[in-house]
Amino acid sequence: MQTHDFFTRIVALNCMGPNMETGSGERNAEPPKKVYICGICDSAHDSHYKAENCCPTEIYTEYECQVCRVSYGALKDAEACCTGKPVIQPKQCPVCMGGADSYQDAADCCLHTHPTMTALGRERVANDVERGTSWPDAIRAHAFH
Structure with missing residues (x-):
């Protein structure tokens, strides 16, 4: 019964x-993840090698908020992204x-x-x-x- x-x-x-699944605004304990962005198609990759092979061009790095998946050029901006937002x-x-x-x-x-x-x-x-x-x-x- x-x-x-x-x-x-x-x-x-x-x-x-x-x-x-993490909802938008939910803060988890994981720090922002460094991602490698393809300079032509702007897609994010986990490694420099994958980004380099995506499209033959210049690669740059950004920091991605682990909650909302928005990427920032500076680590401090990514860390502050979802801090203090209500949990959804x-x-x-x-x-x-x-x-x-x-x-x-x-x-x-x-x-x-x-x-x-x-x-x-x-x-x-x-x-x-x-x-x-x-x-x-x-x-x-x-x-x-």
């Missing part, structure tokens, strides 16, 4: 691990980790089998997550709605 504790535990574990949860089911087009779709994906949560509860979870609440906190708050 399923209980609401199962959902609370699985969502908490999924949100802690590397399974969750990804639009993906917190149980099966499947991608969704909206927070409502993500909440309805697997939480419809939650033994104590109604459609109204899933709607409230989706609204809370869209406003910046984490998936585990939103589910905990509306598990009996």
Whole structure:
């Protein structure tokens, strides 16, 4: 027999691990990554060699924010990019980790089998997550709605 504790535990574990996609504004512990930019097509590469072989031209380096993937010429600019921005949860089911087009779709994906949560509860979870609440906190708050 399923209980609401199962959902609370699985969502908490999924949100802690590397399974969750990073949403825009979420700050992780990884420092900015140095990328090599092809001078002709402006595509980013992990190594100088790959950028050099992309298009035969001059290669330059930039620093890419690991959260929003915007690149900057200076390391300090990349480090300051997403610092202090609110955390935005990804639009993906917190149980099966499947991608969704909206927070409502993500909440309805697997939480419809939650033994104590109604459609109204899933709607409230989706609204809370869209406003910046984490998936585990939103589910905990509306598990009996």
